[in-house]
Amino acid sequence: MKLDSKVPEGRLEDKWRNYQFKSHLINPANKKKLNVIVVGSGLSGAGAAATLAELGYDVQCFCYQDSARRAHSVAAQGGINAAKNYQHDGDSVWRMFYDTLKGGDFRSREANTYRLAELSAPLIDHFTQQGVPFAREYGGVLVNRSFGGVQVQRTFYARGQTGQQLVVAAYSQLYKMIKAKKVEMLPRHEVLDIVIIDGKAKGVIARELSTGKIKRFVADAIVLATGGYSRVFRLSTLAIGCNGSAIWKAHKRGAYFAAPSFTQIHPTALPQTSESQSKLTLMSESLRNDGRIWVPKKKGDDRPAKDIPEDERDYYLERKYPSFGNLAPRDISSRAAKERIDAGHGVGQLKNAVYLDFKHAIERFGRETIEDRYGNLFTMYRKITGIDAYKEPMKISPAAHFSMGGLWVDYELMTTIPGLYAIGECNYSDHGANRLGANSLLQTSIDGYFILPNTINNYLEGELKAKRPEIDHQEFSKVEAEVKDQIQSLLDINGSRTVDDFHRELGKVMWQECAMSRNKKGLEKAITQIKSIKEDFWKDVKVTGSSDEMNTELEKALRLADFIELAILMCTDALQRDESCGAHFREEYQSEEGEAVRNDEDYAYVSAWEYNAGEFKLHKEELKFEFVKPTVRSYK
Amino acid sequence: MKVTFKIWRQDSPDSKGELKTYETDGLTEDMSFLEALDHLNEKLVLKNEKVVAFEYDCREGICGQCGVFINGRAHGPHDHMTTCQLHMRSFKDGDTITVEPWQAGAFPIVKDLVVDRTAFDRIVEQGAYITAKTGTAPEANSIPVPKEVSDAAMDMAACIGCGACVATCKNASAALFTSAKINHLNKLPQGKAEQHTRLLDMTKQMEVEGFGSCTFTAACEVECPAEISISSIAEMNARYVKAKIFG
Ligand SMILES: Cc1cc2nc3c(=O)[nH]c(=O)nc-3n(C[C@H](O)[C@H](O)[C@H](O)COP(=O)(O)OP(=O)(O)OC[C@H]3O[C@@H](n4cnc5c(N)ncnc54)[C@H](O)[C@@H]3O)c2cc1C
Ligand code: SF4
Ligand code: FES
Numbered sequence: 098m099k100l101d102s103k104v105p106e107g108r109l110e111d112k113w114r115n116y117q118f119k120s121h122l123i124n125p126a127n128k129k130k131l132n133v134i135v136v137g138s139g140l141s142g143a144g145a146a147a148t149l150a151e152l153g154y155d156v157q158c159f160c161y162q163d164s165a166r167r168a169h170s171v172a173a174q175g176g177i178n179a180a181k182n183y184q185h186d187g188d189s190v191w192r193m194f195y196d197t198l199k200g201g202d203f204r205s206r207e208a209n210t211y212r213l214a215e216l217s218a219p220l221i222d223h224f225t226q227q228g229v230p231f232a233r234e235y236g237g238v239l240v241n242r243s244f245g246g247v248q249v250q251r252t253f254y255a256r257g258q259t260g261q262q263l264v265v266a267a268y269s270q271l272y273k274m275i276k277a278k279k280v281e282m283l284p285r286h287e288v289l290d291i292v293i294i295d296g297k298a299k300g301v302i303a304r305e306l307s308t309g310k311i312k313r314f315v316a317d318a319i320v321l322a323t324g325g326y327s328r329v330f331r332l333s334t335l336a337i338g339c340n341g342s343a344i345w346k347a348h349k350r351g352a353y354f355a356a357p358s359f360t361q362i363h364p365t366a367l368p369q370t371s372e373s374q375s376k377l378t379l380m381s382e383s384l385r386n387d388g389r390i391w392v393p394k395k396k397g398d399d400r401p402a403k404d405i406p407e408d409e410r411d412y413y414l415e416r417k418y419p420s421f422g423n424l425a426p427r428d429i430s431s432r433a434a435k436e437r438i439d440a441g442h443g444v445g446q447l448k449n450a451v452y453l454d455f456k457h458a459i460e461r462f463g464r465e466t467i468e469d470r471y472g473n474l475f476t477m478y479r480k481i482t483g484i485d486a487y488k489e490p491m492k493i494s495p496a497a498h499f500s501m502g503g504l505w506v507d508y509e510l511m512t513t514i515p516g517l518y519a520i521g522e523c524n525y526s527d528h529g530a531n532r533l534g535a536n537s538l539l540q541t542s543i544d545g546y547f548i549l550p551n552t553i554n555n556y557l558e559g560e561l562k563a564k565r566p567e568i569d570h571q572e573f574s575k576v577e578a579e580v581k582d583q584i585q586s587l588l589d590i591n592g593s594r595t596v597d598d599f600h601r602e603l604g605k606v607m608w609q610e611c612a613m614s615r616n617k618k619g620l621e622k623a624i625t626q627i628k629s630i631k632e633d634f635w636k637d638v639k640v641t642g643s644s645d646e647m648n649t650e651l652e653k654a655l656r657l658a659d660f661i662e663l664a665i666l667m668c669t670d671a672l673q674r675d676e677s678c679g680a681h682f683r684e685e686y687q688s689e690e691g692e693a694v695r696n697d698e699d700y701a702y703v704s705a706w707e708y709n710a711g712e713f714k715l716h717k718e719e720l721k722f723e724f725v726k727p728t729v730r731s732y733k
Numbered sequence: 734m735k736v737t738f739k740i741w742r743q744d745s746p747d748s749k750g751e752l753k754t755y756e757t758d759g760l761t762e763d764m765s766f767l768e769a770l771d772h773l774n775e776k777l778v779l780k781n782e783k784v785v786a787f788e789y790d791c792r793e794g795i796c797g798q799c800g801v802f803i804n805g806r807a808h809g810p811h812d813h814m815t816t817c818q819l820h821m822r823s824f825k826d827g828d829t830i831t832v833e834p835w836q837a838g839a840f841p842i843v844k845d846l847v848v849d850r851t852a853f854d855r856i857v858e859q860g861a862y863i864t865a866k867t868g869t870a871p872e873a874n875s876i877p878v879p880k881e882v883s884d885a886a887m888d889m890a891a892c893i894g895c896g897a898c899v900a901t902c903k904n905a906s907a908a909l910f911t912s913a914k915i916n917h918l919n920k921l922p923q924g925k926a927e928q929h930t931r932l933l934d935m936t937k938q939m940e941v942e943g944f945g946s947c948t949f950t951a952a953c954e955v956e957c958p959a960e961i962s963i964s965s966i967a968e969m970n971a972r973y974v975k976a977k978i979f980g
Binding site: 166265379481642646647 | 744745761763764765767768771772774775777778779781782783784786787788789790791792793794795796797798814818820822843844847849850851853854857858859861862863864865866867868869870871872873874876877878879880883884886887890891893894917918921923924
């Protein structure tokens with residue numbers, strides 16, 4: 098299949114408008130006849146479901162948690178970007194577009210990235226209208242701060258819980274439409290497969306988690322908004338339930354998977370302290386606005402931070418990247434931390450951390466200001482570690498955080514399966530090989546609120562004439578039987594190892610070989626290892642309980658089964674890309690100073706994988722840069 | 734570290750439950766409380782027993798999904814903390830730890846430690862929003878909001894919907910939760926147009942769901958992870974009188 102990105106004609110500034118002019122419209126009476134399934138209730142899912150319902154469609158919205166409001170978008174602390182230029186510091190749509198494209202190391206589509214910047218300002222208007230309590234100046238106007246990888250202040254925030262506040266707004270808007278009887282909410286329902294009829298996405302099979310019941314749902318179009326899949330590493334900043342199952346099943350049924358290996362490793366999470374740890378808590382990047390990162394100059398220096406004099410501290414980001422300093426982009430900061438830790442300068446119990454120090458900021462601005470800016474982050478740090486970060490520096494460490502990769506989508510956010518859309522973190526769209534901080538809440542919200550509701554009609558208009566399949570269509574029966582079989586086989590294995598035990602093993606391989614730094618030999622080894630984990634898993638996992646009850650162990654097993662297969666594709670993708678770009682750092686391709694060396698001649702494309710019965714087949718979407726010239730991404 | 738867990742086990746909403754005892758070894762102080770339960774569950778699987786069902790998602794105190802009674806206190810021994818933020822260093826080797834689900838008529842048990850809190854969603858459904866469609870927003874800075882007002886709204890908006898306030902209240906009142914939701918929007922200029930109906934409809938739903946009335950015991954504010962103060966309820970009540978007159 099040839100990949101058609103469907104990028105509209107015209108100048109960058111006109112593309113989205115041109116698209117809207119030309120796209121099909123559906124009159125309100127007809128919209129009522131159409132029904133859309135939205136899988137996910139995070140910012141992308143809830144935003145899409147609420148807006149589609151406002152436009153008149155009938156919507157069913159799914160989430161696996163007990164309430165729509167718990168989607169992992171709640172965990173975003175730092176903020177959301179918008180080119181408002183409120184600070185009068187030279188920001189503009191163009192600059193934001195350029196920062197994002199460059200931040201992604203020129204591995205995203207110009208037109209998508211431009212649209213992201215273009216729609217950012219109206220999104221802040223939207224959320225303000227919905228009652229999000231963004232931070233304000235005394236005069237009542239909105240405040241901004243800066244985030245990694247940019248030199249202007251364009252980040253909006255609500256204390257340290259921007260994500261939570263945006264989700265509450267989206268969830269409330271969703272419940273407004275539930276009250277209007279335009280949305281049916283299905284919490285505690287996990288989508289386990291997609292039903293394709295005559296080549297089009299027409300339904301899903303879901304498991305009701307509180308009873309174990311397997312159910313069928315039919316629709317005229319399906320939207321996946323299931324979030325990131327970095328739990329493939331097991332230890333990550335994601336929620337424990339975050340999974341790749343819905344997109345993986347969609348992939349197996351024909352949706353291409355783009356750049357699966359592009360994973361952002363966040364530089365400022367709390368370090369791992371033990372084997373039994375289940376997650377790594379993020380400390381917002383916004384802390385790098387005022388915190389300074391350092392390690393002791395002397396290897397293995399065991400003195401407490403306060404006893405290490407200034408001239409024996411290495412503020413390595415400020416040293417290596419003087420113009421961006423502590424605000425260097427994430428991939429660069431993470432790699433720099435790894436480099437220092439591997440060289441023996443790590444601090445903390447397991448020597449796997451670096452310091453993030455607020456001493457100078459407190460001296461300069463006073464404790465009160467710092468408390469006002471980051472109060473709840475400091476409280477969170479104390480709750481988890483028992484340490485007061487006003488008195489001694491935080492210890493932080495890199496952690497798997499965000500999936501730039503995801504289902505391949507065109508300009509309309511449609512996957513390669515007609516009628517199947519992917520929005521939010523689960524698609525591959527605007528971020529390229531590295532996402533800039535505070536750009537994801539933006540992308541995920543814009544996909545759901547502004548883009549999808551404007552593009553889906555183009556497809557649905559054609560479905561008006563088509564008859565919706567019956568729920569007892571043979572394809573539904575077939576897919577349902579496959580889902581039930583998979584569940585039964587898992588329960589029947591009755592082996593000797595727990596699901597978590599397998600997940601720990603998978604996580605270690607992925608972290609070692611497919612995270613911050615990769616090489617050919619390691620990736621090849623990882624693929625062999627994961628294949629053998631897969632074999633062992635299907636021979637030796639043990640899941641107790643039954644299928645027709647709430648069974649949290651079975652839920653985990655189903656998610657892990659998909660993660661294992663996805664992990665193989667991630668390593669395959671990383672192996673294929675013989676260059677370093679953004680978060681994808683291949684050790685073979687680096688400069689003498691250890692910086693990434695990109696290869697635009699051979700790799701200026703998005704890899705899009707076809708499942709092909711497990712023999713993954715590579716397709717390429719060539720990236721054409723018509724409006725900007727790719728440059729070497731330097732933050733020196 | 735070794736502890737004795739006494740955990741409420743109940744197969745389904747209608748079956749009878751009971752406390753069961755589990756001696757659990759091999760824990761460390763660094764483990765979070767939920768990781769200790771994970772650890773117990775892995776042991777149970779290997780002994781061919783069903784795992785304990787308990788709730789969590791983010792495990793960083795923000796999603797509001799976790800929440801159990803630990804030795805008789807909602808979210809465990811500390812004030813203003815979620816269950817997932819609790820670590821085993823808060824217990825001693827050899828301790829007995831009793832773990833039970835939230836208990837409130839409006840939060841029926843689903844299984845073991847898992848309860849159904851959708852009553853909260855239905856309260857929200859009655860008006861915890863601003864009725865404005867996507868695409869109709871004016872320029873954000875065209876509505877100035879004084880910092881004090883915005884900060885005060887933020888204090889209220891911080892509620893994570895965990896239900897600890899209800900669970901810990903002897904009347905099983907949802908007043909802290911509902912007041913936080915109402916005050917967040919009613920404080921802001923954007924929320925003014927619907928302030929009275931919002932308040933009347935949401936408080937009515939509280940009763941429909943079978944939550945009890947608030948008698949100001951202040952038990953809720955001690956447990957609330959978002960540190961919503963009981964003055965939020967007083968504010969709601971004052972607004973209620975106004976809504977009755979003008980609404
Ligand atoms: C700790 C943390 C901090 C972050 N901070 C920032 C920040 O400051 N700024 C920023 O811009 N970005 C930040 N991000 C990134 C950003 O928050 C996410 O990328 C974004 O919120 C994802 O939104 P989403 O709607 O795509 O997915 P989510 O919010 O994760 O929602 C996924 C939804 O899908 C549902 N779901 C998943 N699988 C299934 C299934 N199989 N069946 C049914 N339902 C399913 C879930 O129940 C949930 O409702 C952060 C991310 C993390 C992890
Ligand atoms: S008011 Fe506090 S205790 Fe009650 S639901 Fe909200 S966060 Fe939880
Ligand atoms: S698991 Fe999210 S608040 Fe505890």
